[in-house]
Amino acid sequence: MEAWVEALGSMEDEERLASLAYVAGQQVEIDEVELNEALRRALVVRAVGGNPQRELELGEEAVGRLAEELDTAERREALVRALAALRSDVAGRPAAQTLDALIADDALAWRCFAAALLAAELA
Numbered sequence: 001m002e003a004w005v006e007a008l009g010s011m012e013d014e015e016r017l018a019s020l021a022y023v024a025g026q027q028v029e030i031d032e033v034e035l036n037e038a039l040r041r042a043l044v045v046r047a048v049g050g051n052p053q054r055e056l057e058l059g060e061e062a063v064g065r066l067a068e069e070l071d072t073a074e075r076r077e078a079l080v081r082a083l084a085a086l087r088s089d090v091a092g093r094p095a096a097q098t099l100d101a102l103i104a105d106d107a108l109a110w111r112c113f114a115a116a117l118l119a120a121e122l123a
Contacts, residue, residue, distance in 0.1 A: 008095035022116030024082035042066035067114035076106045
């Protein structure tokens with residue numbers, strides 16, 4: 001955990017947002033079949049939009065579609081709770097402000113989580 005928290009300080013903003021959301025998102029329950037089907041559809045949207053190996057961006061359509069498809073109030077709440085649980089790990093570090101921004105904006109947090117899920121699928 002310490003190595004990851006240290007690495008957060010050297011990441012670009014979007015990468016830091018997605019990394020925090022991804023780690024916290026491990027506490028969000030999503031049925032594996034539902035997740036895999038949603039990821040498959042997001043990959044198709046991404047491929048239609050150009051080279052699927054291009055750099056992933058938070059604002060792209062595939063990320064938005066994945067976020068929308070998996071979104072529920074319960075999942076967002078679980079994500080925000082899991083993000084809040086990371087506060088002590090990043091306290092006093094550059095990632096603390098990023099974490100606070102995610103906690104304050106559950107829509108941003110959810111979109112970042114979707115981007116991270118898609119990035120993991122592409123890796």
